[in-house]
Amino acid sequence: MMIVKATIVPFFLLLWASSCRASADIEEFFTDLEDIPNPSWFSLKETLVVGENSYGPAYGSTIQVNHDAVQVGRYAHREISRPTALHSVTNSHVSPKDWDQMSRWYQEDGNTQVFRLFPGDDTIRNSRVNAPRSEAYGLVGWLRGDGWFEWSGRYTFLKVRPGAVLQIKHNSTYWSLQLILEENADGTFDLKYVKLRNISAKTLLMQDVVGKGVDIRVLDDGENHKVYVNGELKVTNKMTDRPEGEDNRARWGLYSPKSAMDRDILMFVTGAYVGPALEESDDWTDPETDSPKNIWGFWGGFFDWLVPDKVKAWFSNRPGFDSYKEGSADLLALIEKLDAEPDPSFYDKYYSNPDNEGYGYL
Numbered sequence: 001m002m003i004v005k006a007t008i009v010p011f012f013l014l015l016w017a018s019s020c021r022a023s024a025d026i027e028e029f030f031t032d033l034e035d036i037p038n039p040s041w042f043s044l045k046e047t048l049v050v051g052e053n054s055y056g057p058a059y060g061s062t063i064q065v066n067h068d069a070v071q072v073g074r075y076a077h078r079e080i081s082r083p084t085a086l087h088s089v090t091n092s093h094v095s096p097k098d099w100d101q102m103s104r105w106y107q108e109d110g111n112t113q114v115f116r117l118f119p120g121d122d123t124i125r126n127s128r129v130n131a132p133r134s135e136a137y138g139l140v141g142w143l144r145g146d147g148w149f150e151w152s153g154r155y156t157f158l159k160v161r162p163g164a165v166l167q168i169k170h171n172s173t174y175w176s177l178q179l180i181l182e183e184n185a186d187g188t189f190d191l192k193y194v195k196l197r198n199i200s201a202k203t204l205l206m207q208d209v210v211g212k213g214v215d216i217r218v219l220d221d222g223e224n225h226k227v228y229v230n231g232e233l234k235v236t237n238k239m240t241d242r243p244e245g246e247d248n249r250a251r252w253g254l255y256s257p258k259s260a261m262d263r264d265i266l267m268f269v270t271g272a273y274v275g276p277a278l279e280e281s282d283d284w285t286d287p288e289t290d291s292p293k294n295i296w297g298f299w300g301g302f303f304d305w306l307v308p309d310k311v312k313a314w315f316s317n318r319p320g321f322d323s324y325k326e327g328s329a330d331l332l333a334l335i336e337k338l339d340a341e342p343d344p345s346f347y348d349k350y351y352s353n354p355d356n357e358g359y360g361y362l
């Protein structure tokens, strides 16, 4: 009896201690107001449209972000990038006017985006199953030759599972850069860089990420890319075979395919920006220095204020920075492109290949 107690008690103590540690670590970052019920996927699904894009509704309890703990670092003061759309399990393109109906999966609080998923949640908008996600994507695209473009923001990882948290994609099948979460044998998660077609290009960016925040900055010029972690350059690499004329686009949040969701997911991204590369400032305490509005300096701001969007579009021969308008032909064409089913030969070659496990997420 004594022996049993001697082994069991410490075992339970350990379990108790580890569960305390996990919850204590993340609770300082938010409060779940529990003001709206979060139904089980089983009962919610009964009310949703299956087989085509729909807008739910899929409401969820309000997550109140603890700004003091979350909105820190280089991007703390930056407003969330626009124009941005949401890709949820029911719809590949949800524009801001419909985000309230997706509060189960996406919310904003101050400069912070809240990405959430629940057990069972899975794609129902098309026939592709086992591809749960809550991702935002920038409608800003860039081509080779446009110069350096940037995605930057601060991740706070709270409840996670393996998947992609940042991707640069140039068509519906191919990505040129992914940052992923990988699970270790001890249940901790690491943030890694992974490059298409080169498994050795996986680079550890941050260890044991749950309960931590990290500033990520990615630069891409349609050919080369760089990844900075907390201001430090960690990866320089390239993917040169992106076809001419295909826009590169950034998406972030959690995309976690291979099975329906099996747990609660909660991740924050603060100060997300997509657009022409910004000057990195040394003074991150000044909310103005890293403001996207200031990228062209005073005269850029003046131009922006003076010139109507229509006139600005004449200067550009393609839809680009800030030029997608709700319901416009350009936007509809873009959505169609993003909605295209991935290339089946790609699946066979890379994704369905067991050696490719963890190599990247389509």
Ligand SMILES: *[C@@H]1O[C@H](CO)[C@@H](O)[C@H](O)[C@H]1NC(C)=O
Residues within 6 Å of the ligand: 198, 199, 200, 201, 202, 237
């Ligand atoms: C794969 O990536 C590694 C690490 O970045 C690099 O050293 C190597 O040259 C790459 N191989 C190919 C074939 O691109």
Ligand SMILES: *[C@@H]1O[C@H](CO)[C@@H](O)[C@H](O)[C@H]1NC(C)=O
Residues within 6 Å of the ligand: 170, 171, 172, 173, 174, 241, 242, 243, 343
């Ligand atoms: C997407 O890009 C890849 C190369 O990165 C290219 O082989 C493919 O043809 C492109 N288009 C589609 C629809 O996959």
